[in-house]
Amino acid sequence: MSEKKSKFHCPVEATLSQIGGKYKMIILCHLIHDGTLRYNEIQKHIPQATAKMLVQQLKELESDGLINRKVYPVVPPKTEYSITERGKSLTEVIDSIRDWGRNYMSGTFE
Amino acid sequence: MSEKKSKFHCPVEATLSQIGGKYKMIILCHLIHDGTLRYNEIQKHIPQATAKMLVQQLKELESDGLINRKVYPVVPPKTEYSITERGKSLTEVIDSIRDWGRNYMSGTFE
DNA sequence: CGGGATCCAAAACGATACTG
DNA sequence: CAGTATCGTTTTGGATCCCG
Numbered sequence: 001m002s003e004k005k006s007k008f009h010c011p012v013e014a015t016l017s018q019i020g021g022k023y024k025m026i027i028l029c030h031l032i033h034d035g036t037l038r039y040n041e042i043q044k045h046i047p048q049a050t051a052k053m054l055v056q057q058l059k060e061l062e063s064d065g066l067i068n069r070k071v072y073p074v075v076p077p078k079t080e081y082s083i084t085e086r087g088k089s090l091t092e093v094i095d096s097i098r099d100w101g102r103n104y105m106s107g108t109f110e
Numbered sequence: 111m112s113e114k115k116s117k118f119h120c121p122v123e124a125t126l127s128q129i130g131g132k133y134k135m136i137i138l139c140h141l142i143h144d145g146t147l148r149y150n151e152i153q154k155h156i157p158q159a160t161a162k163m164l165v166q167q168l169k170e171l172e173s174d175g176l177i178n179r180k181v182y183p184v185v186p187p188k189t190e191y192s193i194t195e196r197g198k199s200l201t202e203v204i205d206s207i208r209d210w211g212r213n214y215m216s217g218t219f220e
Numbered sequence: 221c222g223g224g225a226t227c228c229a230a231a232a233c234g235a236t237a238c239t240g
Numbered sequence: 241c242a243g244t245a246t247c248g249t250t251t252t253g254g255a256t257c258c259c260g
Contacts (some may be wrong), residue, residue: 009158011211012135012204018214022233026122039242048119050234055243076241077240089213093206094122100203101121104128132252149222160254165223186221187260 018064019090023049023057028087029094031067036082066090128174129200133159133167138197139204141177146192176200 008014019025023046030045031037037045043054058081061067066087072078118124129135133156140155141147147155153164168191171177176197182188 008211008215009156010136010139011208011215012139014211014214015207016135016211025126026120029120029122043242046119051243052235052245053233056233071242075240077243079242090210093203093210096203096206097125098121100200101118101124101126103199104124105118105121153222161223162225162255163253166253181222185260187223189222 015093018066019093021057021060023053024061025094025097027054027057027061027081028066028083028090029098031081031083032088032091032094036080039079039081042081061087125203128176129203131167131170133163134171135204135207137164137167137171137191138176138193138200139208141191141193142198142201142204146190149189149191152191171197 008017019028026046027042030042034045039054039058042058043049043051046054049057058067058069062069065084068082068084070080070082072080118127129138136156137152140152144155149164149168152168153159153161156164159167168177168179172179175194178192178194180190180192182190
């Protein structure tokens with residue numbers, strides 16, 4: 001087989017297909033640097049995201065193997081999210097984006 | 111004044127506000143590594159983008175100071191795009207994204 | 221050749237209400 | 241607490257035709 005002619009014209013597209021979602025890089029950034037977080041902790045970090053969006057993005061990240069989701073069978077519910085090894089491989093990407101953003105926000109480029 | 115309470119909750123968002131558009135990172139990648147390109151050369155590099163989308167993204171990149179647009183007053187028209195110094199500051203970001211994508215495409219993570 | 225203008229479809233996103 | 245379901249809006253993207 002292997003007639004799969006590669007879905008992507010450019011490697012950049014391949015990366016974006018995994019982390020191009022609106023909140024995905026932000027989620028990864030927090031999970032990489034803060035470690036394991038509960039659902040509502042993530043929500044506090046990203047207050048502009050609605051629950052629907054957050055859950056959706058978390059699910060996609062999980063099914064792409066970038067984050068882990070662990071549900072504790074207790075009441076009230078408790079769910080923890082953490083970065084996977086595969087997710088950690090994005091550390092350089094996320095950090096460079098974060099660093100550029102810091103410079104941008106501090107006015108270095110304006 | 112300075113009552114601008116910072117539009118971004120996270121530096122990652124700041125970066126995405128500049129290069130988060132669908133084709134922006136791909137455009138920047140080509141302009142960074144290939145140098146100056148004519149409009150139709152960019153289009154050949156990104157065949158899945160329609161003219162409308164491409165022009166839109168190029169305009170936004172230009173008004174954000176990340177790329178230059180030079181129009182030659184000749185017939186037929188000729189327009190060249192190139193990276194600005196500010197745009198070059200994104201080289202690390204773009205390269206890390208491209209590098210991760212290369213690994214992803216070559217199956218390292220699958 | 222390098223667009224602009226218009227119209228339209230689809231996807232992304234958000235507000236609200238509800239649930240185990 | 242950690243979601244799900246539904247609906248409506250907004251944004252994104254594309255097809256087509258037009259222009260200097």
